[in-house]
Every structure is written in structure tokens, then in C-alpha cells.
Amino acid sequence: xxxxxxxxxxxxxxxxxxxxxxxxxxxxxxxxxxxxxxxxxxxxxxxxxxxxxxxxxxxxxxxxxxxxxxxxxxxxxxxxxxxxxxxxxxxxxxxxxxxxxxxxxxxxxxxxxxxxxxxxxxxxxxxxxxxxxxxxxxxxxxxxxxxxxxxxxxxxxxxxxxxxxx
Numbered sequence: 232x233x234x235x236x237x238x239x240x241x242x243x244x245x246x247x248x249x250x251x252x253x254x255x256x257x258x259x260x261x262x263x264x265x266x267x268x269x270x271x272x273x274x275x276x277x278x279x280x281x282x283x284x285x286x287x288x289x290x291x292x293x294x295x296x297x298x299x300x301x302x303x304x305x306x307x308x309x310x311x312x313x314x315x316x317x318x319x320x321x322x323x324x325x326x327x328x329x330x331x332x333x334x335x336x337x338x339x340x341x342x343x344x345x346x347x348x349x350x351x352x353x354x355x356x357x358x359x360x361x362x363x364x365x366x367x368x369x370x371x372x373x374x375x376x377x378x379x380x381x382x383x384x385x386x387x388x389x390x391x392x393x394x395x396x397x
Contacts, residue, residue, distance in 0.1 A: 251353055255356045269301050281300070285297070288368060313372050321342050321378070325380075343374070350374060
């Protein structure tokens with residue numbers, strides 16, 4: 232039974248893990264947002280602006296020219312989802328474990344490493360799923376998302392603590 236506020240954060244972390252696992256179980260074709268983007272963005276807004284960007288990610292060139300407008304937009308949505316979901320997973324883990332672990336530094340490191348470890352497991356899981364490409368670069372992106380989330384939460388907690396003292 233959920234009794235403390237920190238228990239809810241651990242429940243949130245478990246929900247995030249379930250969402251990530253389910254998402255990794257889907258093939259790219261089950262998960263693609265390109266048809267939806269083509270319907271919603273049929274006038275291709277910002278195409279001229281986006282066309283000026285080109286970069287390499289995991290050995291592939293990413294640009295409107297190389298991938299097409301909708302796949303390029305989807306690339307940013309997918310990578311934003313990587314960053315955001317692992318950011319949330321780390322925040323929930325940190326806030327859920329904070330009252331249970333001695334020292335906020337240990338909680339910080341453990342939450343970050345556990346989230347990064349789950350990101351690596353998730354990419355391995357994608358390798359077992361058809362039509363998916365596991366990428367080390369995605370693990371790094373997920374790890375940066377996790378680190379960002381924990382740093383923001385620690386900064387906010389520190390600010391609230393300072394305000395409380397005044």
C-alpha cells in the first residue's frame with residue numbers, strides 16, 4: 232500500500248519503466264508517427280528553416296534532404312521522447328529513493344546510474360524486437376536526460392530549502 236509521498240514517486244518510476252518496456256516491444260512500423268505528421272503538417276511548416284540543418288547521428292546523416300521532411304521532424308520527436316522519458320524516470324527514482332538512501336549524493340549517483348542501466352537494457356530489448364535499431368547514442372541521450380532531470384530536481388530542492396530558511 233502506498234503510504235508516503237515518496238512511494239508515489241517510486242510508483243511513477245515503475246509506470247515509466249512499463250511504458251518504456253512496452254514502447255521498446257513495438258516495431259518501428261507500429262510506432263512511426265510519419266503518417267500522422269503528414270496529415271497534421273501537410274503544408275510542411277518551417278521546411279525552409281529546417282532544411283538548413285544537417286548533422287550525423289549514429290553514423291547516419293539527418294536532414295530534410297536525406298530523410299525527407301516528415302522523417303526529419305519525427306527524428307526530433309523520437310529523440311525528444313528518449314530524453315524526456317528518461318528524465319522523468321530519473322526524477323521519479325531520485326525523489327522516491329531520497330528518503331530511503333543515506334546521503335543525497337549517493338541517491339543522485341544511484342538514480343542516475345540505475346536509469347542509465349535501464350536505458351542500456353532497453354536498447355538491448357530493442358535489439359530483440361524486429362525492425363528496431365539499438366543505438367549506443369540513444370543510451371547516451373537517455374543518460375543525459377536522466378542527469379538533467381536529477382540536476383534540475385536537486386537545484387529546485389536546494390532553492391526551496393533556502394527559501395524555507397528565510
